[in-house]
Amino acid sequence: METLEYPAKPLKIETSRELTVAVMGAGSRGREYSAYGKIFPGTMKVVAVADINKSRADAMxxxxxxxxDKRFGDFREMLAAGKLADIMIIALPDDLHYEPAMExxxxxxxxxxxxxxxxxxEECIGLRERQHETGVMVAVGHVLRYAPYFIALKRAIDDGLVGELVNIQHMEPVMYAHMAHSFVRGNWHDSKATTPMILAKTCHDLDILKWLVGRRCERISTSGGLYLFRKDKMPAGAAARCTDGCPHEATCPYSAIDIYERKRWFLYVFDLKRDCPKEKILEKLEATDYxxxxxxxxxxxxxxLVHTLEFEGGVTASFTMDAFTPWGGRKTRVMGTLGYIEGDGKTFTVHQFRTGRELKWDFKVGELANYHDSGHAGGDLALIRDLLLAVDRNDESYLTSSIDESVExxxxxxxxxxxRLNHTKEEVR
Ligand SMILES: NC(=O)c1ccc[n+]([C@@H]2O[C@H](COP(=O)([O-])OP(=O)(O)OC[C@H]3O[C@@H](n4cnc5c(N)ncnc54)[C@H](O)[C@@H]3O)[C@@H](O)[C@H]2O)c1
Known part of the structure; x- marks a missing residue:
């Protein structure tokens, strides 16, 4: 098998000066993006923070x-202080993006x-209009567009390695414990208070499919719903909390004791480290929805969720989001007139029909370690890198997740x- 040589862009950059950043929301995402300035000092510096969780604001x-005087509580206090930095990171909960972004x-x-x-x-379109009026750089958090794997996959398609693209089959495995953590117990469990799953989670995949195809999506049809995590599916005699001596605790894959205490997953949500004492975790499980x-x-x-997408020119894609998988990541198959690509989120292989030639792209980049430390297959740190470049060079072309692209x-x-709600096929407009 031949190697497909599409190297990743280095994470390290030089900027003409240290850019200043104000962070709204010092939670998981706010910390993830700010980390760039610690890994690559001299490029960016966090100079102001707002978080209603005082310990998080103080930690940052x-x-x-x-x-x-530059550590704020509510985000509105930070906005009232006027412009404090070159860049603002808005990493607040889903319902608190529009208001601070406009201001x-x-x-x-x-x-x-x-x-x-x-x-x-309407709000998305309002944000686009405000960006057009002001001309500021806006990078929307569609981090997969910055991940070396997806950049290489797009390049293989655009270089014509499989001829003309006809169809894509894509899978977003959410992973059973991540589903329970974020979308059953956690911040996104109520679609009305936050956003529906299709925006909270699968919007990454809708976005990446549109980007890979390179054409406008004309129609979409979505089916699916909540199959398992409902009262009528509850095993008989289950306790209200896993810590209340539930008779199913020893066998239930969704046991909070198993996920947080034994496996020590997702502890960042409690601001706890993996090596913390068991009692600290149990305290959180007794006191919170987790x-x-x-x-x-x-x-x-x-x-x-099962989606069918119709793009301009007769190109199609089918895409499923599945909670019930042992792993996260993405799996993608690309069907072209002259060949086929199969990828698993880390590597992909191109097969060409006539010659039988096979080419493999792997995660071989100069700064392997840094990319691996960064979430979303390297996309998180690469997004902030490209935003810094766009601002420093005053060149929007560094941003593939521009506001125009993201609105679509x-x-x-x-x-x-x-x-999904009306059992219809909808035009995208
Ligand atoms: N791009 C991605 O891949 C990706 C992944 C996960 C989450 N997200 C999105 O990023 C956003 C943040 O998610 P997160 O996981 O970091 O959540 P988080 O809960 O870890 O962080 C949000 C922070 O905002 C703070 N906050 C809430 N209300 C506030 C207010 N009025 N003023 C100031 N601070 C306030 C909270 O205290 C919290 O620390 C969400 O919209 C989420 O959907 C994006």
Whole structure:
């Protein structure tokens, strides 16, 4: 098998000066993006932070030596202080993106705006208009576009290695424990308070499919719903909390004790480290939704979704989101007129029909270690790198997840949710 030589762009960059950053939301995403400035000092510096969780604001404040008057609680306090930095990272919960993004652009901030950009099509379009008026750089958090794997996959398609693209089959495995953690017990369990699953999770995949195909999505049809995590599926006699001596605790794959205490997954949500004492974790499970029975939550997010996408020119894609898998990541098959690609999120192989030639792309990059440390197959740190480059060089072309691109993929999501609820096929507009 031959090697496909599409090297990844280095994560390390030089900027003409140290760019300053204000972080709204010092949670998981805010910390992930800020880490770039610690790994590559001199490129960016966090100079202000807002978080209603004071210990998180203070932790980031200490890490970056931020003076007390630049550590804020509610994000509105930070906005009231005027422009404090070159760039604002908006990593607040889903329902708090539109308001600060509109105001921050008005104040002249460049933005890293987490997805979903907003919760309605009208708000997304309003954000696009504000960006056009102000001309600031906006990178929406569609991090997969910056991951070396997806960049290489797109390049293989664009280079014509499989002829003309006809169809894509794509799978987003959510992973059983991640489903329970985020979408049954956690922050995104209630679609009305946050955003529907199609925006909260699968919007990455709708976006990446549109990007790989390189054409406008004209129609979408979505099916699926909540199959398992409901009261009528509860095993008989289950306790309200896994820590209440539930008779199913020893066998239930969704046991909070198993996920958080034995396996020590997702502990960042409690600001705990993996080596913390067992009692600290059990305390959190007894006091928060993370210890509740997955069959007795007030959740409504689907655990399986099936989408059919129709693009301009007759190109199609089918895409499933599945909670019930042992791993996360993505799996993709690309069907072209002259060949086929199969990928698993880390490597992919191109097969060419006539010659039988096979080419394999692997995760071989100069800065392997740094890319592996970064979430979303390297996409998280690569996104902030490209935003810094865009701002430093005043060149929007560094940003593949521009606001224009991202509005379109959000519109696909809104149309998909409408299709699912009404059992229809929807035009994307
Ligand atoms: N791009 C991606 O791949 C990706 C992945 C995960 C999450 N996200 C999105 O990123 C956003 C943040 O997610 P997260 O996982 O970091 O969540 P998080 O809960 O870890 O962090 C959000 C932070 O915002 C703070 N906050 C809430 N209300 C506030 C207010 N009024 N003012 C100031 N601070 C406030 C919270 O205290 C919390 O620390 C969400 O919109 C989420 O959907 C994107």
């Amino acid at each position: 404040g200490e890490e970056w030596n931020i003076p007390p 921050a652009m008005r104040q002249g901030y460049h933005l890293l705006l987490e997805k979903p950009m907003a919760r309605t099509a 210890g509740r029975c997955v069959y007795q939550m007030d959740n409504d997010q689907p655990d399986h 993929s959000h519109l696909m999501g809104f149309a998909g949710e409408k299709s």
